Amino acid sequence: MIKSELRRAALAHRAALSSQEVAHRSQQLCDQLFQHFPVAEWRWLHVFLPITQRHEPDTWRIIRRIWAEKMPIRLAVPVVPADGVSLTHYELTAETLLHLNRWGIPEPAAATEVPATAFDAVLVPLLAMDRAGHRVGYGAGYYDRFLAQCRPGTQFIGLNVLNEPLPEAIADVRPTDVPLTACLSPGGVQHFGSIR
Structure with missing residues (x-):
């Protein structure tokens, strides 16, 4: 199947899942x-x-556990800049003030910028993925451009509240698509080859 069909179905x-x-x-x-x-060994x-009305995974559970257990890891979250092309990234702490952007995504009002x-x-975030770690997102390409900027060895871990990997490959994967190294779904963890 192609991404547009998979996106629609996912x-x-x-949306049919209850809160x-x-x-x-x-x-x-x-x-x-x-x-x-x-997790506790990572620096960043x-x-x-999450956009809660879109039933995205509630990542606040992860964030609050890190803070509650006083792990030394630092957190950053994305912001969609005015150019609408590439994400920027800002540190998130328990004191960070957030506001909703035009898509209903919480973003820091003011924070320290962090390089990719x-x-x-x-x-x-993702809607579907295949067994090679290729993902279907919302289609704007923000994450592929961001992941391509990360250093070698960075782990790209998808969060999927739906199902296991698709039984067949996504038909329209592009050369600029960056595959995941792993994905978490209700059925367990899938690993997709070596860390780049």
């Missing part, structure tokens, strides 16, 4: 992250903040 499937089911699956993803990855983790090369791991 959005409908995700309670999204919360339950989000907790599963959080538990898996800390069980299968050395990039995490997206700083991150040890990036939690990546």
